[in-house]
Amino acid sequence: MMKQTLRNSVFFMIAFFAAAVSLNASAKVQKSMTVDATAYNSVPGQTDDDPWVAAWNNRLRPGQKVIAVSRDLEKHGLTNGAKVKIEGLPGTYTVRDRMNKRFKNRIDVWMEKDIKKARQWGKKKLKISWVRPKKK
Template sequence: MMKQTLRNSVLFMIAILVASVSLNASAAVKKEKTMVVDATAYNSVPGQTDDDPWVAAWNNRLRPGQKVIAVSRDLEKHGLTNGAKVKIEGLPGTYTVRDRMNKRFKNRIDVWMEKDIKKARSWGKKKLKIVFKPVK
């Protein structure tokens, strides 16, 4: 009788542990968000940025080779703030939010294309899906 009770207690604890791990895994997946946004491109050149074209809105210094985006300020309330990691439909890799756009833009991301103005113009404006984990 004692062995049976001990065995049942152990099985019960294992079931609780499995359920807890399963719930935590589900919660982690739910933290990822998906949205459709307008996507444009920008460059680190005078006329497209502030005084220092290599320093972004949160004082991050942009460096060649980085995958960076700017976001419209309305997207910040969704967790797209400095350091958020973003996957962009049609582009390889993961981009990091490092810049923010002028208040006049809404529901938009701006893909940083360093100094390549021709590439940015060729990119144009698109509606794309993004997937990201919000920064708290």
């Protein structure tokens, strides 16, 4: 009987420790900030050699909600694959591209080939929000 109780206690302690480690590893931090927001298109002159391939080698496809970020935002967790909510726009956007290093505190909303729509968008100051893994 004593051995069974000891085994149960050890099992409980191991399970508790594993759960605590798992919760800590999956802890996330909600982040938000105000950025300049512009728009870009998959057309020559606005992109590199292949206008449908983004900076991290992601192939862009019509219908996707994609943004590019200035490189200074990467240190805040806005890296390839990050999910971002943008004030005033429905849905969630995915970071799939990065901007030239000359840009700071800026996102670029991908508008496929619709140059007119991108020009109408112009430049805005908008709040964005995302979740990033908690630093250990």
